[in-house]
Amino acid sequence: MSSTRITVDHRLRHPEKAARPDNPIQRKPAWIRVKAPNHPVYHETRNLMRDNRLTTVCEEASCPNIGECWSQRHATMMIMGDTCTRACSFCNVRTGQPDVLDGDEPARVADAVAKLGLNHVVITSVDRDDLADGGAAHFAAVIAAVRAAAPATTIEVLTPDFLRKPGALEVVVQARPDVFNHNLETVPRLYPTIRPGARYYQSLRLLDRVKQLDPTIFTKSGMMVGLGEARPEVGQVMDDLRIAEVDFLTLGQYLQPTVKHAAVADFVTPDEFADYASLARAKGFLLVSATPLTRSSYHADADFAALRAARAALLAR
Numbered sequence: 001m002s003s004t005r006i007t008v009d010h011r012l013r014h015p016e017k018a019a020r021p022d023n024p025i026q027r028k029p030a031w032i033r034v035k036a037p038n039h040p041v042y043h044e045t046r047n048l049m050r051d052n053r054l055t056t057v058c059e060e061a062s063c064p065n066i067g068e069c070w071s072q073r074h075a076t077m078m079i080m081g082d083t084c085t086r087a088c089s090f091c092n093v094r095t096g097q098p099d100v101l102d103g104d105e106p107a108r109v110a111d112a113v114a115k116l117g118l119n120h121v122v123i124t125s126v127d128r129d130d131l132a133d134g135g136a137a138h139f140a141a142v143i144a145a146v147r148a149a150a151p152a153t154t155i156e157v158l159t160p161d162f163l164r165k166p167g168a169l170e171v172v173v174q175a176r177p178d179v180f181n182h183n184l185e186t187v188p189r190l191y192p193t194i195r196p197g198a199r200y201y202q203s204l205r206l207l208d209r210v211k212q213l214d215p216t217i218f219t220k221s222g223m224m225v226g227l228g229e230a231r232p233e234v235g236q237v238m239d240d241l242r243i244a245e246v247d248f249l250t251l252g253q254y255l256q257p258t259v260k261h262a263a264v265a266d267f268v269t270p271d272e273f274a275d276y277a278s279l280a281r282a283k284g285f286l287l288v289s290a291t292p293l294t295r296s297s298y299h300a301d302a303d304f305a306a307l308r309a310a311r312a313a314l315l316a317r
């Protein structure tokens with residue numbers, strides 16, 4: 001791809017980042033490499049997403065796991081359009097003014113979930129600060145449609161923070177997803193540069209409030225490492241999440257999508273991830289996934305089964 005094309009693409013997808021200086025993209029270490037997608041089921045999944053006019057975070061965020069996940073029909077649908085009203089410096093999702101909500105989307109998501117035959121589905125969204133409820137009612141409509149079309153499928157939502165949207169969280173919780181996921185993404189010190197439109201304590205409170213509203217819903221949160229955080233800061237975030245009674249922690253390596261995004265500060269080694277996982281387990285999470293390629297929705301179906309088993313074992317003690 002030529003440098004001219006890269007510049008044009010940045011301007012189209014991330015106009016707010018176009019004037020930023022370039023951060024050269026570092027070569028990935030051997031433990032980050034993934035195979036190019038070419039499995040026939042990958043193409044079936046891709047065609048179904050196209051046929052149902054669905055957007056996926058797998059594609060929009062340039063997820064490195066897409067070959068593996070889509071070969072197992074595990075696509076994470078991103079509802080409410082492909083354009084986000086925030087402008088996080090780590091994220092490759094297009095930014096700008098989104099379109100009006102599509103009232104048919106819940107039915108198309110539900111149809112795709114039924115056709116994929118999923119045991120567990122993860123549904124996420126762009127941030128919709130432009131909507132009075134942040135898109136909460138649309139989330140609830142999607143959950144209801146999936147329940148009707150695929151009653152045996154368990155549902156995980158990965159939501160925005162609903163900052164300054166009073167009552168929005170309650171609408172999503174009342175729709176009773178099996179897992180409520182909201183990512184803290186990074187340590188509080190880095191919020192002004194990495195997640196400038198968000199507030200650390202708003203995100204933490206959101207997770208805490210889910211448990212207060214409905215303790216039966218599993219809560220989950222994730223962080224990226226490799227953005228310049230220090231190990232004690234990661235430990236502090238784990239403590240904060242445990243105080244909010246979050247059940248499941250995911251930790252993965254940040255990868256820089258383009259030269260206009262935040263630079264990778266370091267590639268955390270698999271051994272360091274194993275140390276983080278031990279630390280998190282010692283702090284009491286029911287489940288921890290911490291590897292370089294861990295993402296919020298990576299292996300979410302198997303992890304949900306493990307999460308349920310871990311809770312049952314805890315209650316049986």
Ligand code: SF4
Pocket residue numbers: 057058059063064065066067069070074075076295296297298299
């Ligand atoms: S890890 Fe999640 S976002 Fe990435 S390809 Fe898999 S399902 Fe999609």
